Amino acid sequence: MRDEIPAKSTAHARTMRRQSTDAERTLWACLRYRRLGGLKFRRQVPVGPFIADFLCVEDMLIVEVDGSQHFENRRDLRRDEWLRRHGYAVLRIWNVDVLKNLDSTKATILAACGLPC
Numbered sequence: 001m002r003d004e005i006p007a008k009s010t011a012h013a014r015t016m017r018r019q020s021t022d023a024e025r026t027l028w029a030c031l032r033y034r035r036l037g038g039l040k041f042r043r044q045v046p047v048g049p050f051i052a053d054f055l056c057v058e059d060m061l062i063v064e065v066d067g068s069q070h071f072e073n074r075r076d077l078r079r080d081e082w083l084r085r086h087g088y089a090v091l092r093i094w095n096v097d098v099l100k101n102l103d104s105t106k107a108t109i110l111a112a113c114g115l116p117c
Contacts, residue, residue: 020044023065023095024053026102036106037115048086050079059113064092 020028024043031041031054045055047062054063062083066076080090091112098105107117 021065021067021095023067023098027054027063027065027093027098027105030102030106031109037110037113039109039113039115047083047088050083052083052088056113060088061109061112062088062090063109063112064090065095065098066092067095 020043028043030036031039031043034040039056040058041063042055042057043053045052047055052062053065055061056063064076076092080092083090089112091109093105093108110117
């Protein structure tokens with residue numbers, strides 16, 4: 001699938017890593033270096049024509065950290081459907097949940113990967 005990724009997507013992902021939101025930075029501090037259940041996550045990763053906020057390749061799990069602009073967003077629905085058709089599970093978590101309920105957020109991610117909380 002890596003061969004399908006346009007060079008401009010890689011450059012855009014790099015920019016997004018430098019411009020992370022507070023919620024993305026907070027969650028990344030918990031996910032990086034296999035800190036959560038030994039799971040290996042990457043951030044702002046091109047997946048096909050899209051860029052995933054966080055990707056656990058081993059479990060084919062994409063974690064999206066969203067603000068209110070994503071509420072019932074048709075583009076997100078189409079994106080999630082494409083990702084699911086290509087074997088990925090998509091977990092959407094609200095920014096406010098990451099910032100105010102971090103333990104619950106981590107437990108949700110662990111459960112999505114079939115690990116104990």
